[in-house]
Amino acid sequence: GAGVSQSPSNKVTEKGKDVELRxxxxxxxxxxxxxxxxxxxxxxxxxxxxxxxxxxKSGLPSDRFSAERTGGSVSTLTIQRTQQEDSAVYLCASRQxxxxxYFGPGTRLTVL
Amino acid sequence: RKEVEQDPGPFNVPxxxxxxxxxxxxxxxxxxxxxxRQDCRKEPxxxxxxxxxxxxxxxxxxxxxxxxxxxxxxxxxxxxxxSATYLCVVTPGxxxxxVFGPGTRLSVLx
Numbered sequence: 186g187a188g189v190s191q192s193p194s195n196k197v198t199e200k201g202k203d204v205e206l207r208x209x210x211x212x213x214x215x216x217x218x219x220x221x222x223x224x225x226x227x228x229x230x231x232x233x234x235x236x237x238x239x240x241x242k243s244g245l246p247s248d249r250f251s252a253e254r255t256g257g258s259v260s261t262l263t264i265q266r267t268q269q270e271d272s273a274v275y276l277c278a279s280r281q282x283x284x285x286x287y288f289g290p291g292t293r294l295t296v297l
Numbered sequence: 298r299k300e301v302e303q304d305p306g307p308f309n310v311p312x313x314x315x316x317x318x319x320x321x322x323x324x325x326x327x328x329x330x331x332x333x334r335q336d337c338r339k340e341p342x343x344x345x346x347x348x349x350x351x352x353x354x355x356x357x358x359x360x361x362x363x364x365x366x367x368x369x370x371x372x373x374x375x376x377x378x379x380s381a382t383y384l385c386v387v388t389p390g391x392x393x394x395x396v397f398g399p400g401t402r403l404s405v406l407x
Contacts, residue, residue, distance in 0.1 A: 218395065227384070227399035228341070241394055276340055284329045284388065286395060288340035 189289035197295045206262045210279030221273040267296045301398035320368040320385030331386040
């Protein structure tokens with residue numbers, strides 16, 4: 186079956202612009218996670234959605250970052266007024282009843 | 298102190314060698330433990346879960362020591378294809394956030 190998909194695969198933007206990153210989880214997966222990974226670094230947790238519960242936003246680095254998950258499926262991560270330090274690979278993962286997370290291929294964001 | 302710490306690496310080993318990675322975690326309430334593998338410029342993929350009794354999957358053996366808050370991964374008879382970054386992952390339990398370690402990079406040399 187289809188895995189987690191993310192779009193776009195690459196995004197180049199100018200400092201100060203807003204960007205939207207999309208994640209399509211595996212159908213039926215109730216849990217969805219956003220992480221970011223800077224070059225040569227580990228994964229940094231951003232936000233976590235579980236069913237209809239309030240999302241865990243504890244990892245969002247600033248109020249320029251927000252995410253929503255519509256209809257319990259697709260999620261959009263929005264970064265407003267992008268800064269150069271936002272450049273990273275943004276990874277989405279989904280999970281169902283087991284503890285296994287399935288990752289998408291990521292979106293590589295470059296802020297010039 | 299970081300929640301999950303790993304051997305800094307990189308580990309450069311010849312084919313056929315045995316290599317062990319260590320991971321420590323700070324949250325004593327942690328319930329579930331995993332090793333993920335991440336190839337260069339790819340997404341992480343689950344390698345194996347880590348159970349209290351220890352578990353083995355072919356050439357890979359994972360161990361958990363709850364008292365010491367320590368996890369290990371042993372790779373025997375390493376192959377060139379084992380070259381990757383190995384991520385230690387810890388979660389307080391079902392429905393909780395996953396905390397990733399910084400990873401240990403392994404290069405298996407011919």
